[in-house]
Amino acid sequence: MSKNPTSLRKRPKDLKAPQPLSSDRKNDKSKVIRPMQTAHFIAVLGLMLLVFAAVIVIEKQLPTGLKISDEAKNPDRFIAERAYNILKKLTKIGPRIAGSNANEVTAVELLKSEVQEIIKKTNQNHVIELDIQKASGDFHLEFLDGMTNVYRDVQNVVVKVGSKIKSPHSLLINCHFDTVVDSPGGSDDGAGCAVMLEILRVLSKSPKILRHNIIFLFNGGEENFMPASHGFITQHKWAKEVRTFINLEACGAGGREVLFQAGPNHPWILETYSEEVPYPYASSLAQEIFQSGVIPGDTDYRIFRDFGNVSGLDFAWSANGYVYHTKFDTIDHIPLGSLQRTGDNILALAKGMAQGHQLSEVDKYRAGNLVFFDFLGAFVVRWPMIVADLINLSTVIFSLFSIHENIQSAKKNEDLTTRQYFRKLSGCMSIIIASWIASIIAAIMIAVCLTGLGRTMSWYARPLWIFFLYVIPTLVVSMAVILLHSKYYQNDLELSPWTMFQFYYDAYQLIWTIFLLFGVLVRVRSSFIALIWVFFASLGNFLKSRLFGKWRDSKWLLLHIGVAGLPFVQCFYLIIGALYLFIPIMGRAGAGSHAEFLIAIMVSTLFTLLFSFAVPLILLVKGVERIFSLLTGLFLLSVALLILTPLGFPYSGEPSSLAPQRFMIAHSKRTFHDVSGAIANEKTGYWIVDMDINSPHTVDRHVPEMAAAELVDEDCKNYLYCGLPYLVPVLTMLWKTHWLPGPAPELRVPVTMNVLSREPIKDGLRITVEIDGPTHIDVMISPVLGVTLTEWNLNSKTPLAGPRWNGRDTYFIYYAYGLKRVPLRFYMDFKVPVTHSGPIMDFAVSSQFLFEPGKSTKQFRDFVSKFPSWTAVSYWTATYESWII
Secondary structure, eight states, rough: OOOTTTTOOOOOOOSSSSSOTHHHOOOOOOOOOOOBBBHHHHHHHHHHHHHHHHOOOOOOTOOOOOOGGGGOTTTOOHHHHHHHHHHHHHTTTTOOOSSSSIIIIIIHHHHHHHHHHHHHHTTTTTTTEEEEEEEEEEEEOTTTOEEEEEEEEEEEEEEEEETTTOSSSSEEEEEOOOOOOOEEEEEEEIIIHHHHHHHHHHHHOOOSOOOOOEEEEOOOOGTSHHHHHHHHHHHTHHHHHGEEEEEEEEESSOOOEEEEEEESHHHHHHHHHHHHHHSOBBBBBHHHHTTOSSSSSOOOOHHHHHHHOEEEEEEESSSSSGTSSSOSSSGGGGHHHHHHHHHHHHHHHHHHHHSSSSGGGGGGGOSOOOEEEEEETTEEEEEEEHHHHHHHHHHHHHHHHHHHHHHHHHHHHSSSHHHHHHHHHHHHHHHHHHHHHHHHHHHHHHHHHHTTTTTTTTTOOTTTTTIIIHHHHHHHHHHHHHHHHHHHHHTSSSSHHHHHHHHHHHHHHHHHHHHHHHHHHHHGGGGGHHHHHHHHHHHHHHIIIIIIIIIOHHHHHHHHHHHHHHHHHHHHHHHHHHHHHHHHHTTTSOOOOOOHHHHHHHHHHHHHHHHHTTTTGGGBSOOOHHHHHHHHHHHHHHHHHHHHGGGGGOOBBGGGGGGGGEEEEEEEEEEEOOSEEEEEEEEEEEEEEEEEEETGGGGTTOOGGGOOEEEHHHHHHSGGGGGGGOSOOOOOEEEEEEEEEOOOOOOOOOOEEEEEEEEETTEEEEEEEEESSSSEEEEEEEEEEEEEEEESSSSOSOOOBBBBBBTOOOEEEEEOOOOSOOOEEEEEEEEETTTOOSSEEEEEEEEEEEESSSSSSSHHHHHTSOOOEEEEEEEEEEEEEEEOO
């Protein structure tokens, strides 16, 4: 190797106590020994594990639930036991499907009774009004594949708490009391309604007069894709006085409620939250993730925001998402501490909003968005976007300054030119990005092997597997790439381990600085993650160069840990929250979601970033072989246990650790008409919606019939929506399904479609149809090529197109009504070329019998009963009938 005297990096004389960059090393050519003991690095890894454990413990902490016996000492407090008792009554009703007697009569009467009892004991300073609303309407919903939601006679129980002040301004608090099929709805959203009733009781008994009104909306149709909230905000007599809202939801059971959507604009809402609530849990990162569409869900927040033009807050329980929308969503999975926490927070927030001056002049506080996040649930950090920009840009400047200082130090004391430093720095940045890519590729290869071995989703029931399968390899590959690069790429300069470490440290810092600057330019509110990494990395550089330049060994290591510790803890706190949310979602994201690969990529990406300032420490360790042997051994041992023992089974039916495999099964009759109207084909059997990548043959040993299930393929080319009775338009997500031939279902309510008229109109044709059937009906329309659906006589005049089928537009109407049977009648206007002849559209109707009577036959129930205890089966009867018109 040739050595240029101007670029030669000299060695320190004292091998056991390496000198800082500023020391004189020009005449030292002795061999460099890495200064860090292997035990010290292992201690760092152990400290990381302790941080992981501590954050998980902190994340699960809940306050003590107050009981009714504690009320005398806590007269103005939320009493969790009372909310629990209300929830017990509500879940005892069972599933409460919109349109069923359980939802439209029993649940409404229960809520009315509870409210009336509260009114009887109300303090004279309050005026409480109760109203039962029935609403009808329709609206477009650009969610999933897009649909037009048409509803008739959905019910809301609405309560307004006011005073003699007669304020024209109100805070709205919303929950929904209806449920999905087969679920008792303990968390989604019975708990939200129970919390609201207890808050109503506490406020009603307090002698303190409210400055503004509070409206409690118990809506009866959220699971029908939000028609009840739409009916309230667009039609109710009190809707116009709503100035802001609080929405209570759930995508899990128990745990902490997370504030995951706020606004739009109106930063005062979030300021009130951060000032008032005793147990904050909020993040603008969660909002950006949710609104990106990555999570397959939506809430009434969208309706109040889009159709009411109101800003507000959206809360949801996100822990234990395994029971969400299943028969297991019972009161047993909701501890008193969760109710107490949510109740304390929402009560404090409601008081703060109702007593604040902002409700009377919301337009004055409209402008601006906030960056917000909580630190370990202790407090909320928030600032307006303009302040965020100033902080972020200042931190970018601070970062560049600290790197510039290192360059000047290297020029003065290390015989390195600015050009050499930047060349090495850019090389380090490139290899860091390469190490991230290599880590992700390694994770993908592991996922490929697990898929080939039939051991996918082992982490579903036991999330700890993620640590062994993906976190450890991510760390190993990242360190290996950096170590190899430092050994072979940097051999043109004889750099000490300390200088080598500094290059990679600066490279990581500069990459995060670029992330931060990019976030500023594109207005990403979650740039606060890059901010904390950049700020503390820059602070570390500053402290090491200006104040503690002579520190080495244990002192230096403690300083490094201290600087990187806070961003490490905060980012792992965010990561663990994301994993708690996403892991259960993989059990309902569909068989086409490739869950093993998604989790592999997600975990590897998150942890490569988390390990940013830990990975370069490997350059200082003496016995790197022992480190790699230890981590590789742990990985191989875990793989062996996963493959050779039952610990790799992905599901659990244990009541204390439920992680069931989900099945959605519709006992179906499918009828296809030809151009003449005659029946061309008919099929009966069970439609099996594959909810995860292992479905449906995991249960073949328990349910022998399932072995005959056939993948639905050709039907998707030949028939609109695959000729299947989709309840909602989720074809792009749940495209992989199976069909099991079987007996015909019994239909308690006849399903009919009649073409009432065909009328020529300018440039086309108007077709009027009437569809009659059970409470839930879906209409699918696809004009033939060359024909355009231009208008229909629903309130949303212009039809909303969905995914294309065979190059043609599709339209999906979701229709539901209450107890009174109401046929759906509407006309469609088509623009038809004068040269066109023959049919103008494919038209299909599916009907859904979601509750008894008519939900299932005895034969169907016997079939479902064979499924093992570690499954959660949602089942109902459905029909699909198509015509070529």
